[in-house]
Amino acid sequence: MSLDPSFVGRTYPPTAPYQVGREKIREFATAIGATDPAHHDPAAARALGHPDVVAPPTFPVVVTMAASRQIVEDPALGVDYSRVVHGDQRFAYTRPVVAGDELVCASTIEDVTTRGGHGFLTTRTDVSTVAGEPVVAVWSKIVVRGEA
Amino acid sequence: MELPAKTFQVTRADLVRYAGASGDFNPIHWSDRFATKVGLPGVIAHGMFTMALVSRAITEWAGAPDAVVDYGVRFTRPVVVPDDDQGTEIEVTAVVREVTEDGLTRLDVTATCLGEKVLSQARATIRTAR
Incomplete structure (x- = not known):
């Protein structure tokens, strides 16, 4: 699958604010078996300064x-989602996400390459509060497998 | 320095729970029919679920749930999860690569399933415990 390299550097408008709920954090922590009280108990989190x-x-x-969808479903880029596998993932944190955060995502396409018939797409999403405080930068590389 | 290995059991029920919590409902993570149709050996774990389990190992080693300042992985091999009560297991180990003067510890992490590496270039930077 060949992806258009002219998409490198393209930016996407910020997503609608995501309201981080306490129960969503608890649900996510429970789903991954993370039992540290700071994920579940506001008092324990406050004791750590959050x-x-x-x-x-x-x-x-x-x-x-939602930000990833914006890119993968951009008809101009033409990614066949049924052929997508996750390549790399990275998070660089300014601070942890906490309940009560209202977060917006601004994405940029950092790299587009085609190698061995497969397409590789690297995106960077900057996650910040609605007030503009940076929280975490997220890089994701997906591989769009070529037709066998 | 090598950190003590941690083992995580992964069953189909865990994948369903993670799908709901994360919002990733790709059927390769819950439907054998769909997974085999797209050429996989069967239902596989979300890469992000494996990455989350490894993050648990990292925060447990760090001794703090908020100690991670940078964390990245490459997904190299799918974690196939059979439809039985045992599921499969992911084993996580790490070595300390560097302790910096400004209070950071860099880890090189290894995650394996059935003896095969499922991640490569798995690295984390954590704030060194005080």
Whole structure:
């Protein structure tokens, strides 16, 4: 699958704000078996200096999903989602996500390559509060498998 | 320095729960019919679920749920989860690559399933415990 390299550098408008709920953090933490009280109990989180329960490190994917869709479903880019596999994922945190955050995502296409018949697409999504405070930068590389 | 290995059991029920919590309902993570149709050996775990389990190992080693400042992986091999009560297991180990003067510890992490690496270039930077 060949992806258009002219998409490198393209930016997408910020997503609608995502309201991080305490119960969503608890649900996510429970689903991954993360039992640390700071994920579940606001008092335990406050004892660590956070205003409310702390999300586990990979929780931001819940928030960035809409931003990823924006790109993968961009008809001009033409990704065949049924052929997509996840290549790389990285998070660089300014601070952990906490309940009560209202987060927006701004995405940029950082790299587009085609190698061995497969397409590789690297995106960077900057997650910040609606007030503009940076929270976490998220890189994701997907592989669009070529036709066998 | 090598950190103590941690083992995580993964069953189909865990994948269903993760799908709901994360919002990733790709049928390769719950339907054998769909997974085999697209050429997989069967239902596989979400890469992000594996990454989340590894993050648990990292925060447990760090001794703090909020200690991770950078965390990245490459997904190299799918984690196939059979439809039985045992499921499969992911084993996670790490070595300390560097402890910096400004209080950061860099880890090189290894995650295996049935003896095969499922991640490569798995690295985390954590704030060194005080």
